[in-house]
Amino acid sequence: MNIGSMIDERLIAFDFSVEDKADAIKKIAHMVFESEKVSDEKEYVEGLLEREAEFETGIGNGIAIPHCKRKCVKQAAFTLVHLNHPIEWGAMDGAPVNYVIMLAAPDGEDNVHIDILAALARRLMDSEFRSSLLNAKSIDDIKKIFN
Amino acid sequence: MFILGVTSCPVGIAHTFMGAEGLQRAIEAAGHEAKIETQGANGMQNVITEDDIRRADACILACDAKVRNPERFDDLPTLECSVYEACDEPENLVKELLEAIG
Numbered sequence: 207m208n209i210g211s212m213i214d215e216r217l218i219a220f221d222f223s224v225e226d227k228a229d230a231i232k233k234i235a236h237m238v239f240e241s242e243k244v245s246d247e248k249e250y251v252e253g254l255l256e257r258e259a260e261f262e263t264g265i266g267n268g269i270a271i272p273h274c275k276r277k278c279v280k281q282a283a284f285t286l287v288h289l290n291h292p293i294e295w296g297a298m299d300g301a302p303v304n305y306v307i308m309l310a311a312p313d314g315e316d317n318v319h320i321d322i323l324a325a326l327a328r329r330l331m332d333s334e335f336r337s338s339l340l341n342a343k344s345i346d347d348i349k350k351i352f353n
Numbered sequence: 354m355f356i357l358g359v360t361s362c363p364v365g366i367a368h369t370f371m372g373a374e375g376l377q378r379a380i381e382a383a384g385h386e387a388k389i390e391t392q393g394a395n396g397m398q399n400v401i402t403e404d405d406i407r408r409a410d411a412c413i414l415a416c417d418a419k420v421r422n423p424e425r426f427d428d429l430p431t432l433e434c435s436v437y438e439a440c441d442e443p444e445n446l447v448k449e450l451l452e453a454i455g
Contacts, residue, residue: 260363261417265371266441275364275394298441311366311394320366320395327370331378331440 207318209326210352216241217285218345227295227303231255231272234287234308243310246278250310253278264297267336271327273309282319283310284326286339286348305340354410356380356450357401357429358389361418362436365394372415372439373399379443383451392421401425411454413446415439430454 217237224230231254239247253274257263264270285308292302307330309323329335335351342348358376362368373389380387388405391398403425411430414420415438432450439446 257364261437263367271367273364273367275366298437309366311364317395320393323366324370324391324393324395327367328374331371331374 207322208352209322209329210349212282212284212319212322213286213348213352214241214243214283215345217243217283217287218348219285219287220343221290222287223290224293226293227270230270230289230293230306231258231308234272234285234306237285237287238283238308238310241283243281243283244276244278245280249276249278250274254308262296264295264299264301264303265330266297266299266301267333268292268301268303268340269305269307269330269336270295270297270303271307271309271330273311275311275313277313279310279312281310282312282316282323284308284323286342288340288342354385354451355405355408356385356387356411356413356447357405357409357426358387358413358439359392359401359416359420360389360436360439361392361416361420363418365392365418368417368436368440369393372436372443375439375441375443376413376415376446379447382444383447392416392418397421411450413439413450415446
């Protein structure tokens with residue numbers, strides 16, 4: 207399995223409108239719920255907020271990776287959401303965020319999918335990968351990056 | 354030189370691996386050999402062996418969750434830091450370590 211095989215078109219969005227960080231978490235978690243990756247939207251959001259309270263997940267270069275590992279996650283997933291305007295996310299480099307990769311991991315022994323999320327996290331350290339994600343304008347562009 | 358590293362984070366699905374990748378790249382960019390063990394949600398990966406430790410010159414523990422078996426590194430010069438530093442400024446950590454061990 208590779209990262210590309212885990213892409214779910216329902217979790218990709220461009221020109222996505224949010225008011226602030228709290229609104230982004232709420233709306234994007236709702237996408238994850240609607241795509242049937244999590245069984246309990248409230249518990250998933252709680253997990254995300256708990257993780258943010260520990261240390262905010264703005265990783266710099268305009269990207270945030272809110273995430274949690276919870277029983278309510280039925281299937282591991284990630285979103286690729288390009289916001290239509292940057293928002294404050296307490297990022298490590300202090301810069302506002304305009305790209306949200308929200309991760310969902312089931313609370314089990316499912317190492318195959320954890321390995322894929324891990325591979326995605328590793329690729330985020332690559333500046334070329336980051337700029338191709340931020341420059342992608344369509345689902346086809348996204349698929350090309352991962353295939 | 355041969356530099357070891359261990360990364361861990363609270364959830365174990367993202368920063369653990371970003372930090373490992375950051376350290377790996379920064380150590381190699383400084384012209385040295387690296388081996389980074391991850392202690393994440395998928396268990397211990399790329400596990401550091403006794404042979405690695407015998408051959409190593411130093412170690413970076415970039416951990417925000419309890420490190421498993423830290424006593425392995427007792428005899429090595431060790432830099433302890435947050436996993437977030439390994440994600441955000443791995444080059445600075447490597448520089449600091451190299452300066453400290455001369």
